[in-house]
Amino acid sequence: MKNLTAIAGRDMYIHCHVIGYPYYSIKWFKNSNLLPFNDRQRAFENNGTLKLLNVQKELDEGEYSCHVLVQPQLFKNQSVHVTVKVPPFIQPFEFPRYSIGHRVFVPCVVRSGDLPISITWEKDGKPINASLGVTIDNIDFTSSMRISNLQRVHNGTYTCIAQNDAAVVKYQSQLIVRVPPRFKVQPQDQDGIYGKSVILNCSADGEPRPTIEWKYSK
Template sequence: RTQVQCVVQAGDPPLTLQWLKDDLKISSDLGIQISIDDYSSTLAIGRVGSEHAGEYTCIASNPAKSTKLTSRLIVSVPPKWRVEPKDVNTTREGVAMFECVAEGFPTPTTTWKKVIGQSPNEYQDLDVGRLGYLLFGNGTLIIKPALPEHQGQYLCEASNGIGSGISSTVTLVVNNPPDFEMSSSQESVRRGQTQVLVCEAKGDHP
């Protein structure tokens, strides 16, 4: 809960007091309560949310003059997911993309780590810019080309100093595409005889 008071120190009545948010009339959807008496006005917000951040201007006027005072309300918001990362299946030398997009105020910082052991908290920072790892400003991780050594679990963390932050663990599976042991061969058979042709491929199931 927060409130701000606008008090007129001098001026002849009748006085008119009004509030603006970001230079616009305050919407009733914001749930803001405004009380006014002869020489002051109080703006109160019962449950502060990110939508309440902005500049609030109190305007006092009478037939002789109009004056105003502006205050900025900064609302710190802990991170929450805009796009939570999901597991990815791709083929060897393909592209794997993990979207990990968080929002909040201040803007959250996103980091990626790879799980390297069986015990909790065994992570390794990604060598972004090398080994096929590319990280974008919004938290999206791209692995290109995806190789068998990239397979495993990854941890995405988002934090902005408000609260404990959020995290999500995802799995990357890199499948080997079908491939033939032998590209082609030639078989001879007499007319009327039966010949069995064998086609063997290697790769991951199914």
């Protein structure tokens, strides 16, 4: 059998290819220990398959062999080495409340996973444009994003992407730049005619979008 690679956290199957019938039994061993020896291992004698549930590197990596009893006292053996690769796990992060002009620092820490690991960032599903004024610093298993002068253009969803030989993993968080409300159009004094309609215009901008209320006083 060829050596196999498994991904931690997933299920895997190992097949013992038996040629010719009948055979009396098929038994699986890992590092000379008879399987199964925990509830994550399932051996199917009818087709010579071993199933490993929720593969774990520390417990499941190693040498596996199937012993096929083809005649009384006559065994055929096959062996395979299983290597378990661990995908990245990104420590969750979020952006606190920021306002225009603030400084931003957000780390993306890959807490586990086989090295080497590459880490990149995206904004709204696209690579971050250099003209945006966002600085990315990568050190080992950590990537930090810095903005020295926060503006409305920085609003959006930022995604940290970690990749190694096992998998590509993403974690995203939304950055909302809070902007104080300001009038875009202010009401102007108007002369009205009794019995006729009068239209007063008022609009404002800000983030979150401001609520406009009207008050009347004599």
